[in-house]
Amino acid sequence: MEKSTQIYGIRAVIEAINANEPIDKVFIQKGLKGDLSRELETLLRKNGIIASYVPIEKLNRLTKNNHQGVVANISPIRFLSIEEMVANVTENGKAPLFLLLDQLSDVRNFGAIIRTAECTGVDGIIIQKRGAAPVTADTIKTSAGAAFRVPIAKVDHIKDAVFFLQASGIQVVAATEKTDNTIYDVSFTSPTAIIMGSEDMGISPSILKASDHLAKLPMLGSIGSLNVSVACGVFLYEVVRQRQDTLSK
CATH class of the missing domain: 3.40.1280.10 (SPOUT methyltransferase, trefoil knot domain)
Incomplete structure (x- = not known):
């Protein structure tokens, strides 16, 4: 069964990474500040996950939900090395x-x-x-x-x-x-x-x-x-x- 391919919100994305979900790509609002955003960026670098820094308008097009400046795509498959x-x-x-x-x-x-x-x-x-x-x-x-x-x-x-x-x-x-x-x-x-x-x-x-x-x-x-x-x-x-x-x- 195909799983949801999108999650939003800083905490939700952090939890998904920590749970080893197959994150395909993360979109982060340009200029996003705060402890949680720094924690997220550290996790992304540690796990080799690609992040794109985009205007808030891009995030608003990706989801109508309260994204808190972060939207991530979860792949329906798991990738190998x-x-x-x-x-x-x-x-x-x-x-x-x-x-x-x-x-x-x-x-x-x-x-x-x-x-x-x-x-x-x-x-x-x-x-x-x-x-x-x-x-x-x-x-x-x-x-x-x-x-x-x-x-x-x-x-x-x-x-x-x-x-x-x-x-x-x-x-x-x-x-x-x-x-x-x-x-x-x-x-x-x-x-x-x-x-x-x-x-x-x-x-x-x-x-x-x-x-x-x-x-x-x-x-x-x-x-x-x-x-x-x-x-x-x-x-x-x-x-x-x-x-x-x-x-x-």
Whole structure:
């Protein structure tokens, strides 16, 4: 059952953090003062929870209730650490398949990607704490419930996740048009993580540079790109195809 995704009031948010609720993001009124607000900010830093400082008008739009200058979103799912996610998969002895989303911002694209990830055997999805699409009711609906089945990890920076995965023996393949290599030039049979970029900017240049391989989809029409969730599906099913071929030999 999906739980409420919003709480408001300084004390309520503090209690939720202390109760280890999966806080996704906190909105704090700019210039908020007082002992409780300082206690909240200390807890946020300690727990690595992202806070946005916004005008009171923003908070008034988020809720009609007495928010006391603070509104928080609670994710309907619990997030893993990347260390826990990778350990859980590698202990199974299979060649893992991970998906990294670099600044993907649309919740429906996120939901569609999660749904495809579940259908293609993705072992986990990694997103960045700041700037990534949240897991909302729309995400859950668009994923057809797959968000409850595919582990999701949050990291401070996608680039750090790339380095961690590489150190764990996992090749990192970036989906980008800025290469001559297509997905058919890359072997996905070994442990792999695929990076998909944001809807408007693609993958950050520094992350492209850190990746092991760059790969693009061959485009035969006049439109130069696909929707990111569609492109992600093509990449993932190429992994499925290659791994099925390997298993059948």
